[in-house]
Amino acid sequence: MSVAIAVAETPLVRFLLGRADDALILGHRLSEWTGHAPILEEELALANMGLDLIGQARALYAMAAEAEGAAHDEDDYAYLRDEGQFRNLLIVERPRGDFADTMLRQALYAIYAEMFWQATSRSTHRELAGFAAKAAKEMAYHVRHAGAWVMRLGGGTVESHARAQAALERLAPYLDEMFDGEDPSLAAIAPDVPALRKDWDSAARTLLGEAGLTLPDVPYPQRGGRVGRHGETLGHLLAMFQHLHRSHPGATW
């Protein structure tokens, strides 16, 4: 028996779900640090960033539901879609790894997301534009916090530098996908995503340069998240994440 919902994906619904899924999955990855962070202060910082993202996901799912008009709600999208229906970027589903993996990803993704939401604040979709202005501020703090750690890990001890560089190399194949363009019919609603690349390159290379880290060349970038081709890691995440809701449909407390 399949309990998954069928989503009527217009380009707008797909766009909103993609951005919501990015936030939900990355927020979940950050939440995995709860109880495992190196110090109490950082545990709260990671949980705070995770909650920013999960809050963003909720607002975006609500907009997707309105666009779809099929009486689905945020829980339906989060818990009752199968792996192939998730539209998130591959970079956000990568395992949390060690502290360097988490902070490198958070910094490089947040630099992108801040630019993306700033550009989206000029969208003709008024609700989305208003949301984007708030999301850009949240992501600016993620840039500041994760960026501070990237500098300290890259320029810290021999071991922290080696781990940060190794994390960057694991992450590099998933960066290109962030700059894939949205459906041309959304030109007034979604920003010109490929055009963000130049500013992102400049900001990311400045940060990595200050941290003494080198972005490797990637002969074969990975993509496919936006059309539901995910790595095996997303299935494991969803099994954990969706298990309770699917075992007890409609349960509340």
Next chain:
Amino acid sequence: MSEEKTPLWEVFIRARQGLSHRHVGSVHAADATLALQAARDVYTRRGEGLSIWVVPSAAITASDPADKDELFEPTASKIYRHPTFYDIPDDVGHM
């Protein structure tokens, strides 16, 4: 994390314009920038602040509790120092 690598910082938060910074607690952090971010993440999660100060705990010189008799006892009998003999107009606000 060792005390040497992540020393203690005292955190002061100003809740509103016109109020002074108040001590709210402490955090461990490797340096001033991270201490400020840790203070933000630990102590302003519910919209408590407009401004944060962090100060290395080691920079604070504290009075010795054993000295309290000679430091504080002499003021107990000098009630004329308390400004309780006149009314402060409401418009003055926080003094």
